[in-house]
Amino acid sequence: MDASVSTLRDTAAWHELAERLRPETRCFVDGEFVPARAGGVFETINPATGQVLAEVARGTAQDIDAAVAAARRAFKSGVWSRMAPRDRMEVLYRTAHLIQGHATEFALLDTLDMGKPISDMLASDVPGAVRTFQFFAETIDKLDGMVTNTAPSALHYILRQPLGVVGCIVPWNYPLLMAAWKLAPALAAGNTVVLKPAEESPLSALLLAKLFLEAGGPAGVLNVVPGFGEEAGKALALHNDVDKIGFTGSVEVGKLMMIYAGQSNMKRVSTECGGKSPQIVLADTPDLDSAVAYAVDGIYANQGEVCNAGSRLLVAREILDEFTEKFRQKAKTAFVPGDPLDPRTTMGPLVTRAHQQRVLGYVEIGKQDGATLDFGGGVPAGLESGAYVEPTLFTGVDNAMRIAREEIFGPVAGILPVRGADHAIEIANDSIFGLAASIWTSDVTTAHRFARDVEAGVVWINCFDHGDMTSIWGGFKQSGSGRDKCFEALLHHTQTKSVWLHLGEDPT
Numbered sequence: 044m045d046a047s048v049s050t051l052r053d054t055a056a057w058h059e060l061a062e063r064l065r066p067e068t069r070c071f072v073d074g075e076f077v078p079a080r081a082g083g084v085f086e087t088i089n090p091a092t093g094q095v096l097a098e099v100a101r102g103t104a105q106d107i108d109a110a111v112a113a114a115r116r117a118f119k120s121g122v123w124s125r126m127a128p129r130d131r132m133e134v135l136y137r138t139a140h141l142i143q144g145h146a147t148e149f150a151l152l153d154t155l156d157m158g159k160p161i162s163d164m165l166a167s168d169v170p171g172a173v174r175t176f177q178f179f180a181e182t183i184d185k186l187d188g189m190v191t192n193t194a195p196s197a198l199h200y201i202l203r204q205p206l207g208v209v210g211c212i213v214p215w216n217y218p219l220l221m222a223a224w225k226l227a228p229a230l231a232a233g234n235t236v237v238l239k240p241a242e243e244s245p246l247s248a249l250l251l252a253k254l255f256l257e258a259g260g261p262a263g264v265l266n267v268v269p270g271f272g273e274e275a276g277k278a279l280a281l282h283n284d285v286d287k288i289g290f291t292g293s294v295e296v297g298k299l300m301m302i303y304a305g306q307s308n309m310k311r312v313s314t315e316c317g318g319k320s321p322q323i324v325l326a327d328t329p330d331l332d333s334a335v336a337y338a339v340d341g342i343y344a345n346q347g348e349v350c351n352a353g354s355r356l357l358v359a360r361e362i363l364d365e366f367t368e369k370f371r372q373k374a375k376t377a378f379v380p381g382d383p384l385d386p387r388t389t390m391g392p393l394v395t396r397a398h399q400q401r402v403l404g405y406v407e408i409g410k411q412d413g414a415t416l417d418f419g420g421g422v423p424a425g426l427e428s429g430a431y432v433e434p435t436l437f438t439g440v441d442n443a444m445r446i447a448r449e450e451i452f453g454p455v456a457g458i459l460p461v462r463g464a465d466h467a468i469e470i471a472n473d474s475i476f477g478l479a480a481s482i483w484t485s486d487v488t489t490a491h492r493f494a495r496d497v498e499a500g501v502v503w504i505n506c507f508d509h510g511d512m513t514s515i516w517g518g519f520k521q522s523g524s525g526r527d528k529c530f531e532a533l534l535h536h537t538q539t540k541s542v543w544l545h546l547g548e549d550p551t
């Protein structure tokens with residue numbers, strides 16, 4: 044499938060491409076697409092229309108067993124783990140190249156599966172996945188062991204080796220990108236992988252697996268089993284022959300991963316979970332218009348279905364009215380719900396009807412708890428057939444309210460007035476989450492004190508959501524224990540081995 048630049052601007056052309064799309068829907072095990080062993084399928088629904096997009100293989104424990112066995116065979120054979128580093132690099136580079144070459148198809152798959160705007164896929168998710176594979180390809184021959192400074196009678200060195208079989212379990216909010224963040228470091232370190240994509244958005248992972256094989260990835264090195272969390276996901280996390288689970292998803296399921304590891308083989312677990320990120324705007328912000336623009340983007344981008352969504356706006360009392368008015372005006376034009384296949388659309392539907400109802404339920408909770416609904420809070424007119432929710436703002440929010448404490452994972456922001464930097468940091472830290480946080484201030488001391496004292500894995504000063512592949516991604520507290528993207532993510536997919544060679548007696 045291909046599309047010229049002119050068709051990318053044309054909604055009708057995107058719909059035509061969508062009509063012609065025939066996605067792969069079977070499990071990918073040992074280099075082949077196969078139906079689920081128990082023969083089951085499940086429907087994946089286009090949330091913009093409510094129509095069935097595809098029937099996908101419903102993987103169960105049997106498919107996970109087969110995929111883990113294939114991954115173990117591939118690992119033990121050394122076909123990947125002992126491949127020359129530069130050859131492994133080439134496979135990941137070619138995978139990146141093929142993702143780029145299939146940008147249109149990937150964009151359509153994720154947009155149709157989970158509703159995000161097609162322009163976001165092309166501008167952000169697809170290039171992000173390409174960069175992820177490129178970055179981790181480049182790390183492969185930078186991974187060193189170490190010789191330690193022992194007495195002359197011994198040579199002691201530390202080998203850094205892959206873990207073995209890694210299970211990856213990912214969510215639906217960035218289907219391709221989250222899969223790339225998990226797969227690329229695991230594969231770069233020489234592991235073999237079984238990936239369980241989210242049941243809401245399984246299609247792009249299957250295309251990715253096909254392209255990895257085309258790029259020269261040996262059979263069995265990357266396996267994908269679509270299916271439900273309670274079936275395929277649980278079987279993978281409980282499997283005794285899986286050495287690590289790399290998980291991205293909710294706090295509740297992240298905790299289950301740790302339980303499953305304890306109930307099985309004590310496999311390593313890394314978790315990337317939810318957030319309730321504070322965006323602090325102090326009275327000495329260097330630029331209120333920029334702060335507002337970032338704040339609006341920080342909560343409404345990707346329909347608010349973002350782990351680090353800046354849902355708590357902690358605004359200094361002195362600028363509260365001005366900030367709120369500018370925020371209203373900006374939100375009105377920046378995020379208008381519409382057809383996600385229209386390249387001009389900035390906000391699509393939420394992922395499912397059930398999630399839409401959950402988010403609308405939080406709007407009711409906010410009102411009942413005494414917050415003021417400033418705008419939004421409903422289903423946009425004319426879009427009732429999809430799972431849409433309007434961009435929504437609450438004012439007069441108190442940090443004790445449920446809308447300030449719980450992850451809504453939708454386009455709902457709350458403004459909490461604060462008395463200054465210390466008060467803002469206190470409120471920012473009063474949360475079970477600790478994924479990301481931002482501050483707007485002209486005072487360098489305040490900025491650095493905030494960076495030091497805020498309990499978050501990612502901190503932005505006078506910006507929000509900036510970063511590249513070198514910056515770490517991961518949380519404090521119940522936002523999880525893992526670190527994605529950076530070189531550290533590669534190390535998390537390795538284990539060290541101590542080798543002691545006796546060279547003779549020490550000279551006396």
Ligand code: NAD
Nearest residue numbers: 213214215240241272273276277292293296315316317350
């Ligand atoms: P989820 O926890 O419901 O599901 C995530 C994955 O876990 C899915 O593949 C699902 O099938 C699987 N799963 C569910 N129950 C399981 C079980 N019992 N055993 C094994 N696997 C199971 O999360 P979601 O609704 O798909 O995604 C939204 C969540 O993901 C939000 O909380 C969001 O903050 C988080 N998230 C975090 C990051 C990050 O980097 N920190 C990034 C994206 C999303």
